[in-house]
Amino acid sequence: MSIEARERRQPWILLSPALTAITLLLFVPLLFIVVYSFWLRTATGADQSGFFLDNWREALSDPFYRDILLFTLKIAAITTLVCAVMGYPAAYFIARSRGNKAVLLLLLMLPFWISYIIRTMSWINILGVSGALNTLLLWAGVISEPIQMLYNQTTVILGLVHFLLPFMILNVFVSLDGIDVSLEDAATSLGATRWQAFVQVTLPLSLPGLAAGGLLCFVLAAGTYITPLVLGGPTDAMFANLVYEAIITQLNWPLGSALSLMLLAVLGLLVMIYNRYLGMAQLMKGLG
DSSP states (O other): OHHHHHHHHHHHHHHHHHHHHHHHIHHHHHHHHHHTTTTTTOTSSSEEEEEEHHHHHHHHHHHHHHHHHHHHHHHHHHHHHHHHHHHHHHHHHHHHHHSSHHHHHHHHGGGGGGOHHHHHHHHHHSSTTTSHHHHHHHHTTTSSOOOOOOOSSSHHHHHHHHHHHHHHHHHHHHHHTTTTTTTHHHHHTTTOHHHIIIIIIIIHHHHHHHHHHHHHHHHHHHHHHHHHHHOTTTTOOOHHHHHHHIIIIIIHHHHHHHHHHHHHHHHHHHHHHOOOOOOOOHHHHOOO
């Protein structure tokens, strides 16, 4: 084998372990899901193999699934907006801090050391009828009886913001940290106020990081099922809860597969639009 041929093969040899893992752990299971989505759940409870469009017809035509999907996208959008409003000032503070930046980043990463499920369920002990907040309000005399604050749309958004806010802050921080501070000083030296320098210089340069954080928060929020399951009420189910209900509770793998692919297609379209106009490089920086 020639040296040139060996050099051409070397990158593929180095990538082969990662490509093998991705193929076995991602593409093969996804292929099974695609095949399952065309099977049929019979009246006896067995799955009939074949090529049937019944599951897709039900998933795409039933208003119930459409409404739940729209509700899921609405909750994800609200969560992303709240994370952006809360996360940008925090990221700006960390990026512009001097001497203690590493400590602040460590504090930001601390929630990841605790299970997401435990963090979500902790809100029950805070907002429950006998939780910490009701106990404090009763002790202070602000209320005469406990307030029902759990199991509604607001608590679902609260739980999602609690989970996703660090992702937004990290992505925006990466973008802000790469901006030369002297650009703001140059703007102020030319007569701009600090606010004008921020709006006209820093904010536009940090928008890729904000967009990357928004995409990550939106996709993760739209695909979650733990938070609405723990903190939501009967009318607050999101699309992933329908997938969970179909596969785990009803054991209807064909319909659950079609629903999961439907959600995957919607979120995949969003990622493609983001990649078309902004690219994935900024998102990879935030994840790194």
